Structure formats: structure tokens, C-alpha cells
Amino acid sequence: MKLWRPGITGKLFLAIFSTCLLVLAIMHWGVRLSFERGFIDYIKHGNEQRLELLGDALGEQYALHGNWQFLRHNDRFMFQILKSFEHDEDGRNPNMPPHGWRTQFWVVDQDYKALVGPRGPVPSDGTRRAINVNGRDVGWVIASPVERLTRNTDINFDRQQRRTSWIIVALSTLLAAAATFLLARGLLAPVKRLVEGTHRLAAGDFTTRVDSTSQDELGKLAQDFNQLASTLEKNHNMRRAYMADISHELRTPLAILRGELEAIQDGVRQFTPESVASLQMEVATLTKLVDDLHQLSLSDEGALAYQKKSLDIITLLEVAAGAFRQRFDSRGLSIRLALPDHVTIFGDSDRLMQLFNNLLENSLRYTDEGGQLLISGEVNQQRFIMTFADSAPGVNDDQLNRLFERFYRTEGSRNRASGGSGLGLSICKNIVAAHGGTLKAGHSPFGGVSITVELPLIQNQ
Template sequence: MKIFPKFFLSYWLSFCAVTLLIFAVGTYTFERDLFRFVTRIETAQLQTFASEIEYYYAEVQTWDFLKENPRMADLILRQRRSFDENLIILPNVINENRRFRFSFNTNRDIERPGRLYLLDESLDVVIGDKSVMNQMLASEEIDKVLKERFILSAINHEGKQVGTLALLISERLYEAIDLAFARSNNQTLRFSAIAGLLFAAIISLVLTMNMTGPIRKLARGTRSLISGEFKTRVSINNKDELGKLSRDFNILAKTLDKNSESQKQWLADISHELRTPIAILKSELEAIDDGIREFDKETLQSLTHEVKRINNLVNDLYELTLADLGAMKYQMREMDIGSCLEDVVDSYRDRLESSEIELSKSIHSVSNFLGDSYRLEQLFSNLIENTLRYTDSPGKLNVQLIEEKNNIFITFSDSAPSVETEVIEKIFDRFFREELSRSREKGGAGLGLAICHEIVEAHSGQISASLSDLGGLSIQISLPRGDS
């Protein structure tokens, strides 16, 4: 199943569960509250009825007449009462012209047979179904039955309770008006539930579209990246995790685009760097083959120079490739980095003098440094070669090594020419050369400093460049001491 229907069903079923729960709770509470409301009405009616019965008792001072005249009792039970009609006229033996008005606020049939009972002071049944009452009393005491199953209203005369009206609490609704009201409310609840489910479906659809829209954009963007379209970007303005994911996606796409461009530039630079010495070799060999140039020592030296240039370029490329693959081997051992630097600098002393470059150094011995002596010699050699290749004669080179706390700082500073400030951060990029001053004519493919950068990083250090006080370039190296 696709993610869209999964999200939609998840949202909709959640809303449905909440809606149905509200419907069930609403139905239950309505029926409960309706029963309570009906009970309050019947309680009020019962109290009014008790007051009217008290008038009758006040006339005769006994319940015997009702006990001996069940038809009169039945008339009292069955006749409906209201404020303005249905008068019960007691017999002449009581008072020929005496009328008792039984007043009720509604036409509720609380006198339904089996529900209303008139009990005397001894709690004997005067009016009501004695068989039903006796059946209820067979298993429980009368006080418990009356309290739990009846609405009671005392009949008092001259400060003394002479009887009790008891209305059996109904377990369901009888009155047509109550039933109609309950049906109407249930219909409203059902309609509201159906409308709620439809509304939930709409809300679920909107939420699902809002949720899956960014996901679909990311999916399309991912497919574009797979097909090599690295300039693809996604625009998602959410401030949630999807928005963060889209920003990460754009960063990834930008990085892939940059790497793709770098790879293309890398291949172009390699082709360009190899083309020049190969072209020279080709022209030299063709000249020899055509007899234009003699194959003498000078020609051999020229050919050897170009072969060495190609060999150096291939070796540098190989070193950088190993670094990229993480396959460049490092043998980390305790060593004296100061002595290592001193030896490398001294090995270049003659070449520096022949190039009229004045050497000055301040190197302190730092033992117990954890590093690869071979790679560090390569690092220092590349930096001195860089000075020999680009520094004008006469020139200067100053080499310093100092130790501060747990760090070792090494600086190579040479004299003019320098590089432009705008491009100084790019000198560690592969194949980079500042065209105005440090150009191909002075040799090199722009890989030496890139290799230096890889070696320093492998030793957990940092390398940077700045303008030298001597007028040229200053290379600063910071290495952690790395005591064992």
C-alpha cells in the first residue's frame, strides 16, 4: 500500500474512533440525564399529588374508605390531571360539594398501574398493586425496597406522617413525549456523527495531502539526483522535520553538484596537465624522427625532463587518490619532529643557495611526537619545493618550529612574489595556480599543497596560508603533540 492511503486511513480511522466515542458517550449521557430530568418532574408531581391526598385525609381521618372502595382508588390512579381540568370529586359521604383539584404541570402518567402506591402509616398498601409490592418485599426488607426502588413523598397531617406516596422508579421511558424527544435527540446525534465522519474524511484528506506533498517532492528530487541531475532543489517551507529534511536534501544536492563539477574539472585539469608534456615529447620525437633535431645529450635531457614531469604528476595523482580512498598508509611512531624538519631543510641547503635563496631557521627539538616520519618529510619537502619553484632570486626562506603547550606550530615564510588575497584560501585546492605570479612556466601542476593538506589532516592538524612579512607566502601548520 502506498503512503497516501496509509496516512489517509490512519487519520480518518483516528477521527472515526473519536467521533464514535463522542457519539456513544453523548447517547449514554443523554439517556442518563433524561431519566434524571423525568425523575425530577415526577418527584415534583408526586409532592403535589401528596398535598392533594392530604386534603382528602384531613376530611375523613382514615384510609379505610379507599381500601373498601377499590373503584375510587382506581379512579384516582387512572384519571389524568392538569391545572385546569380532570377534577376528582370525592363521594357525598365526605362532603357533597367538596372538590379536590389534583394539579400537575404536565400530563405525565405517573399513575400508570404498578408504579404509584399509597401506603398508610404502617406502610401497608392502600392504593396500588399489592401483588407486585409483595413480590418485591419477598426478598428484601420494605425500608430497603422503598429507598432504592421508589420515589417517596410523605403525607403529613397535623405534624404527623399518616401515609406515603411511593412511585416506582421507571427503568425505561413510557411517555410519548419523552420517547419522541429521545428519538429526536438520537436522530440528531446520528446525523452529527455521520456529518462528523464526512468532515473527518475531508480533514484527513487535507492533512494527508499536506503531509505527503513534501514527501512526494523529496521523492521526485531523489529520483532526479539518481538520474544525475544534481542541480535539482526542492522547495518545502515547513518548519518541522520535513522542512529540515528538505534543507538537508538541498545541501546534499549542492554537495553532489559541487563534487560533480570538481570531478569534471579534475579530469579536465589532468588532461590539460598531461597534454603539455606529452605534446612536447611528441614534438621532440617527431623532430628527431624527421631529422630536424639530432638525438644528442641535450635532446635526451629535454625528453627526460618531460618524462620526469609526467612521472611526478602521476605520482601526485596516485597519492591524492589514495588519500581520497583512505588507503594512504601512515606508520605512526614516536619521533623527534624537530630533527625530522632539520634534516629535510639541511638537505635543501645547496639547492637554496644555488637559487640565491637565503635560508634562516629556528627549529626546536620536539621528541615523543606521534607521527609518520616519511609523510612528514614529504610534507616539508613539498613546501620547500614550492619556495624553490616560485620565489624570485634573490629571495628568502624562513622556517620556524615552536612548541606551545600541547601543540606544535611550524611556519614556512618566503619572499616575493605572493598571491592575491582573494584566492589565498584556494591554494590548497587541487590543480590551483595563481596565474599572475606562480604559473605553470615555473613548473608544477598545483598538486603539492593539496598533498600537504592531506598529510596534515591525517595527523589531526591544520594548515593555512597568509601573506608573508617577507613579501611572499606564509604557510602555517598546527599539529597536536600526540604524546603516547
């Protein structure tokens, strides 16, 4: 037989409802205890007053008669004394106790023989008041224990209070159950939405979103869930686009290679040094693309352990510019440097050298002959800002915003004819991000493109 296991709603309901029942039980027990003790004290105080009055009255009568013969088995006389008490109460004597006797009482003589009272033994644990005449105890007035009255539920008022108390407990329990059920459902409604959303998200539905209607912890959790779902959806779309772009970029050189080889095989084209050179060019393009894809995967932050240390970035930049100077000169391009003497950062020299090489290669490849590249740098608020500004041709604003997208190449002069794969600036962006910096693109004052790199400095510099 399968046991019923409550869900989170049932558990929360049982927890709150059990707490309410415990509070009700404690309150009921406390009220009953307080009532019984207070009621007993109330009756005991009234009986003590009546015993004192009755003792004084009987003492006066004993002094007049000299013995107890006037009272022995004379219930009528006792009734008259009690009536006189009630007459005084009707006159609103503030010293008199409340109406009526709550307990049984006896009057005994000096030998403890009952003079007035119910049949049966006189209780030994009852409340007693001595009847004193001329300094001598001639008898006692004895009342039955007050506790026995409440314990045996001999008072209708006590029974009524018990019944009312239990009715209140029952009604409170029903009210607590209804309130707890509504509260549990209200509190767990956002949790259920999150659970359902998580299931859909785990099933691959990245368009899933949950409503966030509150500003508490659950509302913030729903906002974080929506942000996570949005990030997963974006990454999913980017991954699909990325794979489609890779497939497209690899297909082009492979198609050319296949066409060239089939042409040679069919005899349409002769196997000459020129055809071999054409094939080698396409292989080089394919190799460059595969290498760039590999570098892109390595440049992602967390893809490999960056070997960071304190280094002078100016020295690295000067070495990279010196290595490209001859290639720039061969195309009629000039490189100018406007840098501080020394700037120390915490970074990976190999990855930073790769960054500079890609930026220099980008300017070399896409700048018209006779142009220039200005590399400037300055320190501003614990950050080193480098700018690579080249000359024409430039790009429009829409192209400028997409320069760092993978496989993106601008139309016009800065296009695929220059031999680029469209991954160089994406690699640069990953390297800069891994160093805690930012990479931006803008219009150069020389008519080309300006790439700005910001890297944090070592704090104690």
C-alpha cells in the same frame, strides 16, 4: 486483480480520519450513556416525589373513609387528586416535582389487589411507596420501572435526542474528513517536494533545489537536501575539471615524446645522446606528474589509513630541513629555523615528512637565487603554528587565493618552467586536513609567499 495500496498521503489521511471517527464514536457513546442515566435519574427522582405525595394524600383519604371503597374503580377521584398536584405546581411550590407523570402507576390495597391503574399485571420490579395509616400499611402506590421507558424509546424527547446526536455525528464526520484531507495535503506537500527533488538528484540533475518555507524538521531537512545537492554539484564540476586537467597535463609531455620519436624515426633528428637526454627529460616530467597524481590520491583523508601516533614534530621538521640544506646552498639560498625545543602532536610521521618536503621543494623551486626561507613556529591555545616564509618573487592577491587548487601554477616567475606539476600544495592541504589542521597562504615579509600550517596538539601536553 491488483489491490489498491494508498500512498503516504492516503495513509496519513486514513490514520487521522480513523482517529477522528474513534473520538466521535466514543463521545457519542459517552453522551448517550450520560443522557440515558441522567434522564432516568431525573424521572426516577420526580416519580419518587410524586409517589410520596400521592401516598400521603391517599393515606389521609383512607383515614377519613376507613376503607378503600371510595377509590375502587373511581378514576375521577384519582384525577382530582392529580389535578390538585398540578395546581400546587402552578403555584410554584418548590417541593413539588416537575409537571406530569413519566411512567405508569397503580394503587393496590393491602392484599395487592389493584384499585387504580392500567389493565394488566402490576410490575413486580416497579418503584413502590407504602400508604401508611396509624402505623399500619394499608396499600401501596407502584410505578413502572423507569429504565423500561428509555429502553423502549417511548419518549419523544429521547427519540429526538438520538436523532440530533446522529446528525451531529454525521456533520462532524464530514467536517473531520475535510479538515483531515486539507491537513494531510498541507503536511505532506514538503515531503512530496523532497521526494521529487531526490528523484531528479538521483537521475543526475545536481542543480535540483527544493523550497524551504518552514523552520520545523521538514524545513531543516529541505535545507540539508539543498546543501547536499550543492555539494554534489560542486564535486561533479570539480571531478570534470579534474579529469580535463589531468588529460591536458598528460597530453603535453606525451605530445613532446611523440614528436621527438617521430623526428628520429623520419631522420629529421639524429639519435644522439642529446636527443636521448631530451626524451628522458620529458619521461621524467611525465613520471613526476603521475607520481604526484598518485600521492594526491593517497593524501586524501580516508584514502588510506593514517598511522598516527604521538611524535615530536620539531624533530621531523629539523630532519627535513637538514636534508634540503645542501640543495638550498647550491642555489645560494639560506634556511633559518626559529622553532620551540619540543612540540608533541598526534600524527603520521611519513605523511608529515611528505608535507615538509613539498613545502621545502616549493620554496626551493620558486625562490630567486640569493634568497632565504624562514621556518618559524609557536604554540598558541593548544595548536602548533608553523610558518614557511620565503623571499621574492611573490604573487598577487588573486593568485594567492588559488595556490592550493589542483594543477594551478602562477604566471610569471613561479610557473611551469620551474618543473612543477601544480599538485604539491594540494597534497599538502590534504595531509594537513587529515591531521585536523588548516593550511593558509599569505604574503611573506621577505617579498615571497608565506605558508602557515596549524596542527592541534595533544590535549594533555
